[in-house]
Amino acid sequence: MASGPEHNGKPFARIALIASDTKRAQEACEALAAQGEFVPLADADVAVVLGGDGFMLQTLHAMLDSGHIVPAYGMNLGTVGFLMNRYDKRGALTARLARARHWTIAPxxxxxxxxxxxxxxxxxxxxxxxxxxxxxxxxxxxxxxxxxxxxxxxxxxxxxxxxxxxxxxxxxxxxxxxxxxxxxxxxxxxxxxxxxxxxxxxxxxxxxxxxxxxxxxxxxxxxxxxxxxxxxxxxxxxxxANDTALTLLFDPGQSLEERIVAEQFITD
The missing domain is CATH 2.60.200.30 (Probable inorganic polyphosphate/atp-NAD kinase; domain 2)
Incomplete structure (x- = not known):
């Protein structure tokens, strides 16, 4: 089950910044950490995930295991990045989060x-x-x-x-x-x-x-x-599990729905 994109527009008060162990993700985490104060995932109302699709899945499973489930906004520092947004250290992270579209999926x-x-x-x-x-x-x-x-x-x-x-x-x-x-x-x-x-x-x-x-x-x-x-x-x-909703955040025009449609027209 998945619901369509919704635009929240409200700023998140407590942001967790989570990065995979790769060098690229750790360097990105250090660059973004300078933008403000971040909290542990257990105290957050949104998670910014730096890495690839595998690390995003790992983070979502950690939320399911803990019972503390919050929206996840990924930045791609892996290979495919199907579940992620483009990484860009420029611009305010809080503004990107406020503009992001919400997609709800069920495992x-x-x-x-x-x-x-x-x-x-x-x-x-x-x-x-x-x-x-x-x-x-x-x-x-x-x-x-x-x-x-x-x-x-x-x-x-x-x-x-x-x-x-x-x-x-x-x-x-x-x-x-x-x-x-x-x-x-x-x-x-x-x-x-x-x-x-x-x-x-x-x-x-x-x-x-x-x-x-x-x-x-x-x-x-x-x-x-x-x-x-x-x-x-x-x-x-x-x-x-329709009673266990997971929310992914995407930049406008970069939703998971569009990526699934586009995947069907790849010919190379």
Whole structure:
């Protein structure tokens, strides 16, 4: 789930300045720190995140884990920077934040059960992937809603992507790009062997998805949620977490929605 861009226009009183460990991000952090006083993330009402998409995801997960969730404004000092704004140390940071457009997204809520019976709960902002751990292909039963849709999917893996994550691993696996406000999920196989012609599904995000690993001892599978990995999975259950909103801030004309649209017209 994603809501459209909103312009707040109100200044943020307490700003956290967070940077990745890279040299570029640390130098940028030092330059921006001269603009004023900043507070720890736990005390902030907005976070300025310096780094790449991976560091932004890491920061958003830290918010989810702590329960203190505030809008995040990223400046790209990484590679792709799909979730980030252009880095510019010129101009007042407070003015950029006041002009920024707000995009609200919802992550996936995941329940993962291991072969030993342990139950783990976590969120996935971009996608949840289950991937074979060995040379043996994975065999997975796919349930959508209350019905088994594929009794045995033989593949390297399968993933469920949110609209915000549909241009990441999902796109590389030939999955569809989803508009941010589409209220859809992409269910995409990774190198499917059987049924060979199945290319995945686009699903309403209100539907629950279950992925059960068949023959998990001989064909072990790992679950990966953004940057979190859990091995020897027996089953995962997923649903959209509409009650857990995350807000990203973008400069006017540089919204995540526009980037998702533009990605569909790249031809090189």
């Amino acid at each position: 996936l809520r995941v329940e993962a059960i291991t072969q030993s019976g342990e139950v783990h709960h976590f969120c996935a902002i971009n996608e949840l992937s289950i991937l074979r751990e060995t040379r043996q292909t994975a065999k997975i039963e796919v349930t959508v809603g209350d019905r088994v849709r594929i009794r045995e999917l033989v593949c390297d893996g399968v993933l469920v992507a949110t609209p915000a994550g549909s241009t990441a691993y999902n796109l590389s696996a030939n999955g569809p790009i989803l508009p941010l406000d589409s209220k859809l999920l992409a269910l995409t196989p990774i190198s499917p062997f059987r049924p060979r012609r199945w290319r995945g599904a686009i699903l309403p995000d209100r539907m629950k998805i279950g992925l059960k690993v068949l023959d998990p001892v001989k064909r072990p599978v790992a679950a990966v949620a953004d940057q979190k990995e859990l091995r020897d999975i027996a089953e995962v259950r997923l649903e959209i």
